[in-house]
Amino acid sequence: SMRLxxxxxxxxxxxxxxxxxxxxxxxxxxxxxxxxxxxxTSLNTLVEEAKDLPGKVEPYVLDVTNREQVKEVVESIxxxxxxxxxxxxxxxxxxxxxxxxxxxxxxDAVINVNLKGVFNVTxxxxxxxxxxxxxSIINVSSVVGVYGNPGQTNYAAxxxxxxxMTKTWAKELAGRNIxxxxxxxxxxxxxxxxxxxxxxxxxxxxxxxxxxxxxxEEVAQVYLFLASDESSYITGQVIGVDGGLVI
Ligand code: NAD
Numbered sequence: 001s002m003r004l005x006x007x008x009x010x011x012x013x014x015x016x017x018x019x020x021x022x023x024x025x026x027x028x029x030x031x032x033x034x035x036x037x038x039x040x041t042s043l044n045t046l047v048e049e050a051k052d053l054p055g056k057v058e059p060y061v062l063d064v065t066n067r068e069q070v071k072e073v074v075e076s077i078x079x080x081x082x083x084x085x086x087x088x089x090x091x092x093x094x095x096x097x098x099x100x101x102x103x104x105x106x107x108d109a110v111i112n113v114n115l116k117g118v119f120n121v122t123x124x125x126x127x128x129x130x131x132x133x134x135x136s137i138i139n140v141s142s143v144v145g146v147y148g149n150p151g152q153t154n155y156a157a158x159x160x161x162x163x164x165m166t167k168t169w170a171k172e173l174a175g176r177n178i179x180x181x182x183x184x185x186x187x188x189x190x191x192x193x194x195x196x197x198x199x200x201x202x203x204x205x206x207x208x209x210x211x212x213x214x215x216x217e218e219v220a221q222v223y224l225f226l227a228s229d230e231s232s233y234i235t236g237q238v239i240g241v242d243g244g245l246v247i
Pocket of ligand 1: 142184193
């Protein structure tokens, strides 16, 4: 049987990389996926690719930094489908620079999307989960949020912040039967990492015990586990998906 049959799952950053792999996996498992992304053209491609799968992909153009738009999209999902069972806060960006060269606008952009965006969407969704007395929230952090990485002051701060929010919300919302967990991917082959210089890729590869980069589908499988009832006694955790990078 399908693992997310009839579940309404809102995924941000749903049109590329890990979010796209998750959207396709979730519809394969029977979910109704509210696929949210800033890129309308990528969303159209996703809808096309998902059209013969068992569940349904409903596209929403959404910038997670826009609180008004977030409220509107959440309201229209709830109006159409009656509930939101699963929220995956997957949207994220990088604007890398060494500390001494990092521009204020690069700090602000990354914090706004990766940290405040997660706050914006979760704050709009949780009242509905409280009403329905259930929910699973999956926040996407990174190994960088736990261990740091030269050149990623803004990104590391945002992803460490996501872990802090995850643990706080797990405690605040457990009494409402809402679980909140984080996933910390290592180096995954997506558009986000393909622009990295060869030297950086080789250096990363040499530190990964499994000897290869991860695939978006391998992270999506962990989102699926956390979204499904199979993880019903797990909350407040940060699950690494990194080929052993941080052992
Ligand atoms: P990606 O760039 O392939 O996809 C990110 C998606 O988010 C894109 O479709 C983009 O349009 C969308 N997006 C960007 N800004 C947005 C906004 N303001 N509102 C809504 N959508 C927005 O990236 P990915 O590699 O698939 O990353 C997905 C998540 O995984 C991110 O949170 C990223 O930080 C995290 N992560 C990735 C890696 C990796 O190695 N790729 C490692 C650790 C963590």
